[in-house]
Every structure is written in structure tokens, then in C-alpha cells.
Amino acid sequence: MLKLNAKIRVYETIKLIPTPKFYEFTYVKNVDISSSYKSLTDTATIVMPKKVYTNTKGFDQNLFANATGNEITIHDFFKLENYIEIFLGYDGDYKPAFRGYITGVNSDITATITCEDTMYAFKKVKAVKDANVQNPNDTMNIVATNPTTNIDNFNPKTFFEKRIKELKLPFKVNALNEDLGNIMIKRNQSLAQVFEMLKDKGIYTYFKTETTGPVLTITNNPQNHTANELGGFITRNFIKSPLAGALVKKLINQGLSLLSSQLNKATQSVSDRFSGKVRFRFRYNIIEDKLTVVNESTKNTRIRIEKYFKNSNTPIYIELGDPNGQLTKTHVLHSDTDELPKDPVAFKKATTQTASELYQYGALRAMESKPSGFEGSFLTFGEPFVRPTDQVILENAKDKEKNGTFQVEKVERSFGENGYRQRIYIGRRVEAI
Numbered sequence: 001m002l003k004l005n006a007k008i009r010v011y012e013t014i015k016l017i018p019t020p021k022f023y024e025f026t027y028v029k030n031v032d033i034s035s036s037y038k039s040l041t042d043t044a045t046i047v048m049p050k051k052v053y054t055n056t057k058g059f060d061q062n063l064f065a066n067a068t069g070n071e072i073t074i075h076d077f078f079k080l081e082n083y084i085e086i087f088l089g090y091d092g093d094y095k096p097a098f099r100g101y102i103t104g105v106n107s108d109i110t111a112t113i114t115c116e117d118t119m120y121a122f123k124k125v126k127a128v129k130d131a132n133v134q135n136p137n138d139t140m141n142i143v144a145t146n147p148t149t150n151i152d153n154f155n156p157k158t159f160f161e162k163r164i165k166e167l168k169l170p171f172k173v174n175a176l177n178e179d180l181g182n183i184m185i186k187r188n189q190s191l192a193q194v195f196e197m198l199k200d201k202g203i204y205t206y207f208k209t210e211t212t213g214p215v216l217t218i219t220n221n222p223q224n225h226t227a228n229e230l231g232g233f234i235t236r237n238f239i240k241s242p243l244a245g246a247l248v249k250k251l252i253n254q255g256l257s258l259l260s261s262q263l264n265k266a267t268q269s270v271s272d273r274f275s276g277k278v279r280f281r282f283r284y285n286i287i288e289d290k291l292t293v294v295n296e297s298t299k300n301t302r303i304r305i306e307k308y309f310k311n312s313n314t315p316i317y318i319e320l321g322d323p324n325g326q327l328t329k330t331h332v333l334h335s336d337t338d339e340l341p342k343d344p345v346a347f348k349k350a351t352t353q354t355a356s357e358l359y360q361y362g363a364l365r366a367m368e369s370k371p372s373g374f375e376g377s378f379l380t381f382g383e384p385f386v387r388p389t390d391q392v393i394l395e396n397a398k399d400k401e402k403n404g405t406f407q408v409e410k411v412e413r414s415f416g417e418n419g420y421r422q423r424i425y426i427g428r429r430v431e432a433i
Contacts, residue, residue: 002090004382004420006031008046011083016101016121017170018083025077029110030416031086033098035117036409036425037206037222037388040195042117044086044098047416050074050111074111078102084115088382088415095385097413099207099214118171118207118214122191125167152337154183156203156218163191164216175218176203178361181307181333201331202365209387210274220364222389223371223407223428230363237320237366238359278384279393282402286394288379291426293401296372300325305362307333307354309340316351318358320366331365333358371428373406382420386411391430405430 008025011018030047050073078084082102087094100117128149151159157175164173180201185194195205195218204222207214225233280286302321309316315332341347386392390408397403410425 003092004415005089005092005094006415007087007094009085009087010077010102011085012079013081013083013101016081016083016124017168023077028416031088031097031414033086033411033413035098035209035388035411035413037204037217038409040192040199040205041119042098042100042207044084044100044115044117046086046113046115047110048074048113050107050109074107075105078105078111078113080105081120084113088413088420090383090420096209096211097385097415099209118216119192119195119205121169121171122195123193125169125191126187127163127185127189127191127194128187129166148184148186150336151183151185153335154180156180156198160191160216160218170213171207172213172215173218174208174215176220178220181335202368206388208389217389220361223368223409224389224391224430225364225367225428230360230367233367234320234359234363237322237363274385274387274390277391277393277405278386279395280378280380280384281396282394282398283396286378286380287421289402290376291374291378291402292376293399294373294375301328302326303329303331303362303366305331305333305358307358308335309338310336311339316354316358318355318362320359320362329365331362333361367428373428374402374426377410377412377423377425379421379423382413382415382422386422386424392424392426 006026006028008028009022010025011020011022013019025048028046028048031044033042033044035042080102084098084100084102085096086098088097089095098115098117100115101120102113103116103120104112104114106112106114155177157173157177160175161173164171180198180203183197185197189197198205198218203218203220205216205218206222208217282289300322302319302323302325304317304319304327306315306317319327341350386408388408388411391405392408393405394402406426407428407430408424409427412423412425414421414423
């Protein structure tokens with residue numbers, strides 16, 4: 001029988017940055033962790049006795065008694081905004097299951113520690129610097145400060161990498177390199193609020209667990225669609241218009257071939273401990289099956305993508321879906337720097353190129369809505385370890401539609417008195433076996 005093991009490290013912090021000093025705990029009563037790329041913040045709840053035995057690597061054990069010799073309680077170790085790492089596994093093998101900050105400590109018979117993942121730090125810092133927004137010549141503050149700032153040609157990769165470097169936060173960033181046009185950001189908005197704003201534009205932000213630490217991931221393709229899948233979706237949902245013809249389709253194919261290498265790079269795991277693809281078998285290591293088969297559905301709906309230029313009030317636009325369907329979403333892009341050419345030949349070339357780019361932009365957003373695959377979840381053991389955006393291979397199902405490779409959307413992990421379990425929520429079908 002496999003033996004459960006857990007390890008919790010609590011780091012003291014200075015301005016949310018972890019210090020080298022940490023306390024280590026090797027016993028917990030229960031741990032519950034919820035992770036999903038669709039929710040901005042992952043959460044963890046730890047239940048453990050108020051009286052704890054600890055092991056500090058490299059520190060004097062006398063730290064665990066105060067000046068009068070009384071034993072220090074759990075509240076002296078689990079402090080608000082301390083950085084915490086949770087490692088879980090079997091038979092001495094530990095995998096990082098959660099990293100984040102302590103947001104609450106409640107105690108009765110047992111102590112309950114609530115945590116949020118590293119996104120908590122981004123809820124505490126502003127998205128833009130506002131130290132010098134006031135005109136130095138306006139000492140009486142006669143002219144009110146603009147409450148927002150306009151970011152020209154907003155690119156998530158350059159913007160967030162620069163801002164996180166300025167804040168000296170020790171987190172790796174894997175960000176989308178895409179021009180989103182002009183973005184208005186309020187000066188009092190936190191980085192996390194900007195992430196929420198980008199979600200409306202089809203861009204998801206989450207921390208992906210890796211061996212060395214959490215990686216801030218900002219992407220418009222969390223389900224790891226390939227260029228071939230995007231091309232097929234556009235073909236099935238192509239709506240003809242004055243701008244959308246054979247030339248646009250040709251440019252779309254050219255663009256997708258260039259996009260292919262970027263998409264493949266984004267799907268690769270950067271850790272040797274997490275392969276990014278794991279295998280499960282029905283009637284072997286799947287304890288409970290609550291999966292329902294669904295098929296791609298864009299019938300009776302369509303989406304629209306518009307782009308405005310500096311010298312034109314009329315947007316370049318495309319639509320995807322059912323031409324007679326209800327318009328369910330309009331994505332709007334602005335540019336205060338780019339202009340459309342006035343020469344008719346150059347104008348046609350520019351608008352055609354823009355339309356092909358908008359199809360790629362729209363397809364990535366539309367494919368998130370209801371792809372072919374599953375709704376629901378299945379329950380399994382704590383290993384093999386699965387993360388959101390990983391892929392799972394399901395085999396040996398009586399219902400053959402349930403065999404295949406699928407994308408993971410959410411994982412609920414429980415560890416403790418009732419064993420170690422994962423409830424895995426999966427979405428789109430990647431490929432059939």
C-alpha cells in the first residue's frame with residue numbers, strides 16, 4: 001500500500017517577496033486545492049492541529065518556544081501574507097501542488113488556513129506607475145489628473161514583463177505576444193484587475209505549476225488549439241462578406257502557417273517532472289465517471305471582430321459562425337497610430353490583410369465557447385499528477401466516444417483522512433484514439 005506524504009513550507013515575506021527563512025511542516029489533517037485557468041485565482045484550504053511539530057531547515061529548534069518556555073502556537077508560523085508551498089505525493093515523492101500566500105487563519109479545535117495562489121501579489125500592486133502624473137507646474141491642482149492612462153498598441157508580453165520587472169517580483173512570465181490595439185487602464189487598477197479586463201477580450205491569465213516555481217501564463221489559447229484546428233474551424237464557420245473572399249482565405253492559411261510554431265511552443269511543458277500529458281484507464285484508475293459528451297456548436301450564433309484605424313470611423317470587420325445566427329459577441333480593436341492608405345490598390349491590400357488577421361483573432365476566441373469534447377469530470381487518485389491545460393488520454397471506456405485525448409480545464413485536489421484524490425474537469429477533444 002502506498003504511503004501518503006505532505007510537506008508544507010511557510011516563508012516569511014518582506015513586501016510580499018519571500019525571504020530565505022522558512023518553516024516546514026510534514027503533517028496536515030486535510031488539504032483542498034482548486035485550480036483552473038478560467039478562474040483568475042487558485043485557492044487552497046489547509047486543516048491541521050493547532051499544536052504542531054515543525055522542522056526548520058538550518059534554524060535553531062529553540063525558535064519554537066517563547067521567552068517563558070511556552071510552546072508557540074500555529075498562529076506564530078502561519079501569518080497573513082506569508083508565502084506558502086504545498087507538496088503532496090506518495091512514498092516520499094513530493095510534487096508541488098500549490099504556491100501562494102496565506103490570506104486567513106482561523107482556529108477552533110483545529111486550525112484552518114486559507115490561501116490564494118501567487119495572483120494575490122498582483123491584487124496588491126497597481127498596473128501602471130502614477131507617481132508623476134500631476135503637472136509639476138500645477139501646484140494648486142487646478143487641472144484634475146486624468147483617472148486613466150491610454151496604452152498605445154498594447155502588447156501583454158512587453159507590458160507585463162516590464163511592469164513585473166519594475167516591481168521586482170520574483171515570478172517568471174510566459175505572456176502572449178499579440179497587439180491588442182489601444183487599451184485604457186485606470187490608474188487605481190491593480191494588475192489583477194487588468195487581467196480580468198483582458199479576459200473579456202478572450203485572454204486568460206493564470207499561474208501554471210512548474211517544478212522550479214509558478215509561471216505567470218497569459219494566453220489567448222489556453223486549450224492549446226493547433227494551427228490545423230484553427231484553420232478547420234475558420235473553414236466551417238467562414239461567413240462571406242465584401243472583404244471575405246478567396247484572397248482572405250489564402251492570407252489566413254499563410255498566417256496560420258506562421259502561427260503554427262508559436263502555438264506549438266506554447267503547448268510545450270517547461271518542466272521535466274510534468275510531461276503535460278497523462279494516461280487514465282476506465283475500470284482501472286478512474287474511480288468515478290461524471291463525463292458527458294458534447295459536440296461543437298456554433299449554430300444560430302455568430303461573433304464579430306472589428307478594428308478601427310486613426311483615419312477612419314468605419315471599422316474593418318469580419319464575422320464567424322452562422323450567417324443568420326444571433327450576434328453573441330463583438331470584439332473591438334482600436335489603433336490611434338495606424339492609418340489606412342488612401343490609394344485604392346494599397347487600401348484593398350491593407351484591408352484584406354487586416355481581415356485575415358481578424359479571422360485568426362476571432363477563431364481563437366470562438367473556439368473556447370463550446371468545442372467538441374466533454375462536460376463534467378472524473379475522479380481519480382493523486383497520481384498521475386494533473387494540472388489545468390494538461391492533456392489526459394482516456395482509454396478502455398465502454399462508450400467509445402469517451403476514448404481519446406482531452407484538454408484539462410480544472411482540477412480539484414483533496415488530500416488527508418480520506419486519501420489523496422483528484423477530480424479532473426476536461427473540455428475539448430484533442431484527437432481520437
